[in-house]
Amino acid sequence: MRLREPLVLPCGQTLPNRIAKAAMTEGLADARMNATPALETLYRRWSHGGAGLLITGNVQIDRWDLERPGNVVIDGDADRDALARWAAAAKEGASHVWMQLSHAGRQAPLYCTPRPVAPSPVGLKLLGAYRTPRALTRKGIASVIERFVNAATIAREAGFDGVQIHSAHGYLLSEFLSPVTNRRQDDYGGSLENRARLLLAVVRAVREAVGNDFAIGVKLNSADFQKGGFSNDECIQVVRWLNDCGIDLLEISGGSYEQPRLLGHSGDESQAEAPRQSTRRREAYFLEYAALIRKAASMPLMVTGGFRSRDAMVEALDSGDTDVIGLGRPLCVDPNFVARLFENTTAQAVDPGADLAYGQGMFGPRSSVSALRFVNIFSQMGWYYMQLMRMGRGLEPDWNMALRQGLFGHVRSELSAARRIRSFQKQADTLDAE
Ligand SMILES: Cc1cc2nc3c(=O)[nH]c(=O)nc-3n(C[C@H](O)[C@H](O)[C@H](O)COP(=O)(O)O)c2cc1C
Incomplete structure (x- = not known):
């Protein structure tokens, strides 16, 4: 069967x-932000x-800039x-495992990140939960590169088969790519x-540090779907540059907290760019973009977002538009x-x-008030968490x-x-001060 075919990666490993x-943040780290037995069980x-292939939820490279308080930090x-x-x-069941490495940038809630950093001081206005970030200094940028390298090296030593560098969904590296957040x-x-300088520098530095037989993936937005944001044409140019950086798998996604297209939703409509008409009709909503990216990409591709049926997965592989199918939410329930x-x-x-979105949505299926729309999406995320x-x-998922x-449990x-x-x-602050 097509889905069971192995895939030889440029680094020589075979999936x-x-x-x-796909990466899904688990929120299961301990108070010191270390991995736990709960992560092992999951x-x-x-x-x-x-x-x-199992890609971990985003592991942070900086404990002072978290996406969630339960993030693992390296x-x-x-x-x-x-x-x-x-x-x-x-790896117990013969899957490969890659660690997703990320820096949350400005998408870092104030209850765990009092002083976020970003390319520029452009605040995220979402439910009052985010502070305006400070612009990274050049020294700060150099430290980000060093931290990605350090984390990838530790992941390799710990036995992970690869890392995926998170440059999508509005976190730090994708904030650098977007003209809306990078001024x-x-x-x-x-x-x-x-x-694109920071992303390329991170990927090159990580490759140099981990050697040629360790897998490196990048997760990239096909577009931000935000007015004036990172466009699909820009994405294609970044992919051409990435061709020379020794990447094993490029995962295509899209959107950010403000435009959560990664989950098939839109955010504030007044700030949104419409997806292609044909995309709306397809089960997997970034496939149209993947077909365009494929023409420019020399590395294997993975597409994530919306795949639910075997037919759609096989068709996507047969079309040649992707080499790997990414699955998120279906694996939370089954x-x-x-x-x-x-x-x-x-x-x-x-x-x-689909039921969560349109059946029992707390504030009506397509609330026109964007704050309520976000609470709905937040509730759904809480449900999956x-x-x-x-x-x-060690419990079974609870579909009911x-x-x-x-929402409340989360x-x-x-x-x-x-x-x-x-x-x-x-405690860490006190130790630093001493
Ligand atoms: C509970 C949950 C957590 C997620 N956490 C991450 C994450 O840590 N890193 C990431 O790149 N994407 C994350 N995503 C996005 C998924 O990787 C994926 O792109 C998205 O769920 C669309 O795929 P699906 O339709 O198969 O769910 C998360 C999605 C969900 C539902």
Whole structure:
């Protein structure tokens, strides 16, 4: 079967099949932001679930700029044994495991990141949860590159097969790419060449540090879908530059917190750029863009977002527009979906996402008030996070969980995780001061 074909990557590693679990932030780190037994339990489960590649949720490279208080962080203090146990659990069922490395930039909520940094001081106005970031200095930019290198080196030593550099969804590296969030006047801002400088420098420096047999992926937006943002034409040019950087897999996604197209939603319509008409009709919503990117890309491609049926996956591989199919939400509710697909006991993912969005949406299906629209999306994300948390405890996903349970359960666990890391951060502050 097409989906079961192995894929030889440029680094020489062979992925056992064409399905990857896409990165999904787990929020399961401990107070010191280290990997935990819950992460081992979750990834052991997925490893036996059939996907050839598991990409971890975003692991942060800077403990002072978090996407969530439960993020794993890799810096000088990382618990390397805990990382090694996580990698081993994720490889138990013969899947490969890559660590997604990220810097949250301005998309860092104030309850865990009091002083976010970004290319420029352009605030994120979303439910009052984000502080205006400080612009990174040149020294700060050099430190970001160093931190990516350090984290990738530690991931390799811990037994991960590769890393994926997160340059999508409005986090730091994608903030540099977008003219909306990057207003810099130095050689990291302005022209596309300048806006892409940090991403290319990170990828080259990581490759140099980890050697040629370790896998490196990049997750990139096909576009931001935001007026004046990073466009599809710009994405294609960045891909041409990435061709020379020794990448093994380029994952195509799109959007940001403001325009959550990665999940098939739009945000504030007044600031949105419409997707292509043909995209609206397709199950996998970035495939049209992947077809254009394919013409420019020399590395293997992965497309994530919306895949639910075997037919759509096989068709996408047959068309040559992608080499790997990325799956997110279906694996939160059915961790064995891929194995069942391979055994021919199913041809369609269970995904309550559509019901959550349009059936039991808390504030009406397509609320025209953007704040309510965001609360709806936030509630849905909370629902999926709660499923990951259940699996981390060794429980089955609960398809019948109410949307409000997702929202309130998630808010409760975020705030308690924020309290836990805050006391640790205070200790770290005191030690720094001494
Ligand atoms: C609960 C959850 C957490 C996510 N966390 C991340 C993340 O840490 N890094 C990332 O690149 N994408 C993240 N995403 C986006 C997914 O990788 C994927 O792009 C998106 O869910 C669309 O794929 P799907 O339609 O198969 O769910 C997350 C999505 C969900 C639902």
